[in-house]
Amino acid sequence: MPLTEFELIRRFFTYPARHAVLGVGDDAAIVRARSGFELVITTDMLVAGRHFHQGADPEQLGHKALAVNLSDIAAMGATPRWATLALALPRADARWLAAFSRGFMRLARRYGVDLVGGDTTRGPLNICVQVVGEVPRGRALRRDGARAGDDVWVSGTLGDAALALVAGRLGLASRNRPPLRLKLDAPAPRVGLGVALRGIARSAIDVSDGLTADLGHICERSNVAAVVDFARIPASATLKQYLHRPAARLALLAGGDDYELVFSAGRARREAIARISRRLRLRLTRIGRMTRRRRGAPPVTVLDATGRPITVAHGGYEHFST
Amino acid sequence: MPLTEFELIRRFFTYPARHAVLGVGDDAAIVRARSGFELVITTDMLVAGRHFHQGADPEQLGHKALAVNLSDIAAMGATPRWATLALALPRADARWLAAFSRGFMRLARRYGVDLVGGDTTRGPLNICVQVVGEVPRGRALRRDGARAGDDVWVSGTLGDAALALVAGRLGLASRNRPPLRLKLDAPAPRVGLGVALRGIARSAIDVSDGLTADLGHICERSNVAAVVDFARIPASATLKQYLHRPAARLALLAGGDDYELVFSAGRARREAIARISRRLRLRLTRIGRMTRRRRGAPPVTVLDATGRPITVAHGGYEHFST
Numbered sequence: 048m049p050l051t052e053f054e055l056i057r058r059f060f061t062y063p064a065r066h067a068v069l070g071v072g073d074d075a076a077i078v079r080a081r082s083g084f085e086l087v088i089t090t091d092m093l094v095a096g097r098h099f100h101q102g103a104d105p106e107q108l109g110h111k112a113l114a115v116n117l118s119d120i121a122a123m124g125a126t127p128r129w130a131t132l133a134l135a136l137p138r139a140d141a142r143w144l145a146a147f148s149r150g151f152m153r154l155a156r157r158y159g160v161d162l163v164g165g166d167t168t169r170g171p172l173n174i175c176v177q178v179v180g181e182v183p184r185g186r187a188l189r190r191d192g193a194r195a196g197d198d199v200w201v202s203g204t205l206g207d208a209a210l211a212l213v214a215g216r217l218g219l220a221s222r223n224r225p226p227l228r229l230k231l232d233a234p235a236p237r238v239g240l241g242v243a244l245r246g247i248a249r250s251a252i253d254v255s256d257g258l259t260a261d262l263g264h265i266c267e268r269s270n271v272a273a274v275v276d277f278a279r280i281p282a283s284a285t286l287k288q289y290l291h292r293p294a295a296r297l298a299l300l301a302g303g304d305d306y307e308l309v310f311s312a313g314r315a316r317r318e319a320i321a322r323i324s325r326r327l328r329l330r331l332t333r334i335g336r337m338t339r340r341r342r343g344a345p346p347v348t349v350l351d352a353t354g355r356p357i358t359v360a361h362g363g364y365e366h367f368s369t
Numbered sequence: 370m371p372l373t374e375f376e377l378i379r380r381f382f383t384y385p386a387r388h389a390v391l392g393v394g395d396d397a398a399i400v401r402a403r404s405g406f407e408l409v410i411t412t413d414m415l416v417a418g419r420h421f422h423q424g425a426d427p428e429q430l431g432h433k434a435l436a437v438n439l440s441d442i443a444a445m446g447a448t449p450r451w452a453t454l455a456l457a458l459p460r461a462d463a464r465w466l467a468a469f470s471r472g473f474m475r476l477a478r479r480y481g482v483d484l485v486g487g488d489t490t491r492g493p494l495n496i497c498v499q500v501v502g503e504v505p506r507g508r509a510l511r512r513d514g515a516r517a518g519d520d521v522w523v524s525g526t527l528g529d530a531a532l533a534l535v536a537g538r539l540g541l542a543s544r545n546r547p548p549l550r551l552k553l554d555a556p557a558p559r560v561g562l563g564v565a566l567r568g569i570a571r572s573a574i575d576v577s578d579g580l581t582a583d584l585g586h587i588c589e590r591s592n593v594a595a596v597v598d599f600a601r602i603p604a605s606a607t608l609k610q611y612l613h614r615p616a617a618r619l620a621l622l623a624g625g626d627d628y629e630l631v632f633s634a635g636r637a638r639r640e641a642i643a644r645i646s647r648r649l650r651l652r653l654t655r656i657g658r659m660t661r662r663r664r665g666a667p668p669v670t671v672l673d674a675t676g677r678p679i680t681v682a683h684g685g686y687e688h689f690s691t
Binding site: 069080086098132166 | 390391394395396397398399400401402404407408409410411412413414416417418419420440441442444445447451453454455456457485486487488490491492493495497499501502504506509511512513573574575590
């Protein structure tokens with residue numbers, strides 16, 4: 048017998064809310080923001096056939112649907128607090144839902160996020176998550192705060208997720224594929240880093256469209272330019288094995304879906320950032336610097352080992368132009 | 370040439386935010402909640418082929434996608450403040466988007482709602498909206514506040530939207546179809562009423578699944594039962610013409626998508642509610658009363674003109690059981 052919407056919500060999506068006045072079960076959830084804090088609000092929609100394969104592992108999907116939103120909250124330097132989940136499903140499949148809910152809720156609990164509401168309906172598989180976070184008033188990390196002279200930093204390593212997508216076509220050794228897939232399917236949102244960078248970074252963004260595109264967004268909004276040294280861009284041991292191939296270099300520079308943070312900070316912050324890196328056990332790499340914007344020049348210039356600009360054909364991932 | 374996601378957002382979804390610190394264009398929006406207020410959060414997803422026809426008028430769709438969320442906020446007695454919009458589209462069609470945006474933004478402006486963020490992607494048409502509202506601390510209208518002895522009230526008229534869906538099958542006169550369609554395609558969320566009922570109503574819900582089902586949700590959460598007089602349920606002049614037909618009576622009792630409010634209030638509030646009705650020029654009808662819950666009895670009993678219970682075959686609209 049098919050599950051009704053109410054049974055479905057009760058079985059898979061009703062959990063005690065830890066910091067909500069009223070969670071799932073009314074027309075809307077009720078929550079209380081702390082005084083002196085601002086709220087940050089973000090939403091992301093994942094569509095079958097576009098962001099994941101129809102047969103994708105539901106537990107990883109549950110993780111990823113929340114992770115991409117937490118990544119946006121992290122890029123604002125905020126603490127995620129409340130999430131809603133709207134789900135369109137071809138059919139109410141209890142096993143699929145149990146696994147999806149497990150992946151979603153495990154990540155939610157790790158970061159103290161309450162699932163406070165949602166909607167379920169029948170339709171082509173579509174996952175829409177919204178997260179509301181809190182940040183002390185005026186302390187959010189924005190895209191428009193970078194200044195010429197800032198260092199440019201990036202967390203973790205880049206390019207694995209994009210390389211995973213073309214691993215088959217490139218004929219990568221099968222032992223090398225699982226670590227790449229892990230970055231694509233189960234990204235780790237940099238929530239702790241975002242919070243730690245409050246008052247230290249001047250601007251931040253998460254890498255969802257690719258390093259050059261996302262750093263370009265900071266440049267546009269801050270009216271600066273960025274110069275990046277290709278050799279400094281952090282790559283995983285797996286990706287390094289393929290750096291002789293153009294596809295791997297493109298993945299590193301312009302591959303999306305890494306969900307690392309790119310941020311800028313004054314030179315005086317280098318020691319503070321090194322301390323954050325040690326405390327979080329998270330690699331933070333200085334890859335370049337912000338400069339003045341010159342009319343007609345591209346916002347982001349990538350230099351090769353000899354100091355010459357590299358031409359980037361693919362400036363990032365555009366959802367409606369590809 | 371297809372529109373990129375960035376062009377699309379800039380052209381159709383970027384409006385000055387009136388009460389946001391930072392609107393569309395960063396990883397997340399930043400807003401400031403007023404002190405002494407709680408936040409209410411809701412989300413609704415509309416799917417082509419399920420909630421509307423593939424060829425539905427995009428301007429009405431834009432209106433409806435926001436309206437159903439504002440209705441949830443209204444049912445909480447809250448003031449809607451900020452919205453996000455996630456949109457999956459088969460293709461970036463500028464005319465469709467312009468019309469959709471027009472319908473969405475007209476309603477947003479009417480209620481002072483800022484569109485602060487969103488996501489666009491390619492995929493089967495799917496519209497997911499979230500709204501965050503504010504309500505003075507502890508004053509939200511919830512489903513769990515009804516008491517035995519309360520009057521049961523409903524706003525406007527019921528059943529038109531459900532009747533519109535079967536107008537063709539029933540062979541209704543064509544002059545009667547447009548007013549019914551209007552309730553289905555362009556519902557008016559009862560935002561002003563919700564705010565006016567703070568401190569007056571003890572419980573509230575919006576009629577999205579049908580009167581008996583939604584009143585049943587209040588009964589379940591409040592641990593009371595409801596008795597409704599069928600003859601008192603307010604119907605439009607159009608629907609009244611068809612009350613001899615079972616489908617019209619079913620639409621009145623159990624049809625969804627009306628987005629009116631059902632609420633309960635103590636008897637001492639009758640005059641205050643009449644004043645609200647006059648001030649808002651909105652019909653508010655007392656249709657029954659809350660009683661004690663008896664073990665094994667249904668939560669909602671509907672009485673005919675002779676005082677005998679009517680059997681309701683279809684208790685409401687269940688998204689996964691039909």
